[in-house]
Amino acid sequence: QSALTQPASVSGSPGQSITISCTGTSSDVGGYDYVSWYQQHPGKAPKLMIYDVSNRPSGVSNRFSGSKSGNTASLTISGLQAEDESDYYCSSYTSSSTHVLFGGGTKLTVL
Amino acid sequence: EVQLVESGGGLVQPGGSLRLSCAASGFTFSVYAMSWVRQPPGKGLEWVSAITGSGGRTYYADSVKGRFTISRDNSKNTLYLQMNSLRADDTAVYYCANNYYDSGITPKDWGQGTQVTVSS
Numbered sequence: 001q002s003a004l005t006q007p008a009s010v011s012g013s014p015g016q017s018i019t020i021s022c023t024g025t026s027s028d029v030g031g032y033d034y035v036s037w038y039q040q041h042p043g044k045a046p047k048l049m050i051y052d053v054s055n056r057p058s059g060v061s062n063r064f065s066g067s068k069s070g071n072t073a074s075l076t077i078s079g080l081q082a083e084d085e086s087d088y089y090c091s092s093y094t095s096s097s098t099h100v101l102f103g104g105g106t107k108l109t110v111l
Numbered sequence: 112e113v114q115l116v117e118s119g120g121g122l123v124q125p126g127g128s129l130r131l132s133c134a135a136s137g138f139t140f141s142v143y144a145m146s147w148v149r150q151p152p153g154k155g156l157e158w159v160s161a162i163t164g165s166g167g168r169t170y171y172a173d174s175v176k177g178r179f180t181i182s183r184d185n186s187k188n189t190l191y192l193q194m195n196s197l198r199a200d201d202t203a204v205y206y207c208a209n210n211y212y213d214s215g216i217t218p219k220d221w222g223q224g225t226q227v228t229v230s231s
Contacts, residue, residue: 003155034216038156045221046148046156051211057219089156093216099170100146100158100216 004029004090004103011109017078020106022090023071028101030071034093037066037075039086046089050075077108085110113137113220115207120225127197127229133190133207133222141165141185144215147192149203150224159205160192161215170215197229
């Protein structure tokens with residue numbers, strides 16, 4: 001099964017807001033509210049930022065928010081900060097035999 | 112504080128085997144599903160496998176089904192991944208993670224990873 005589709009890169013200036021999309025199908029993103037988002041800095045382990053489409057784990061800044069419409073989920077980061085520059089990955093449960101899919105990742109650059 | 116420490120990675124020839132371990136602490140291990148996720152060099156994350164808290168159900172990515180086996184020892188707070196018939200495209204950093212749900216679909220806390228290199 002193919003990975004979820006994310007843009008390869010996005011960019012924004014400090015203080016601005018950006019949105020990263022994650023497109024799947026009705027068998028994964030569109031069919032279930034089990035979409036998660038991860039932040040990964042170079043050489044580090046991923047960190048969970050959003051789960052179940054829009055829930056933030058304890059300790060994650062409220063500048064990070066998630067949503068979903070149809071087969072596309074989105075991660076929005078408001079009030080961009082230099083420390084937000086990182087790779088971001090979405091994931092979703094899938095009813096296919098693979099069980100869980102990840103997106104290809106999006107590199108966020110803070111200009 | 113949750114700690115997940117992977118070990119067992121290394122260099123192995125194509126067709127060979129390795130067993131990865133993940134030692135867990137800081138949470139009630141037997142309650143949580145556990146997952147393995149890998150990342151090939153310079154590439155994105157790929158979900159590999161998950162196991163429920165009791166160990167009663169396991170799940171695998173199509174790419175590893177029939178070659179990898181996930182297991183756990185709740186008395187030792189340790190997760191395992193037995194990898195057989197290894198191929199070059201299994202080369203990756205392998206991370207273990209606990210999960211929000213017992214179905215293993217939402218990796219939560221992650222270890223630092225262990226490198227697996229498959230090469231002759």
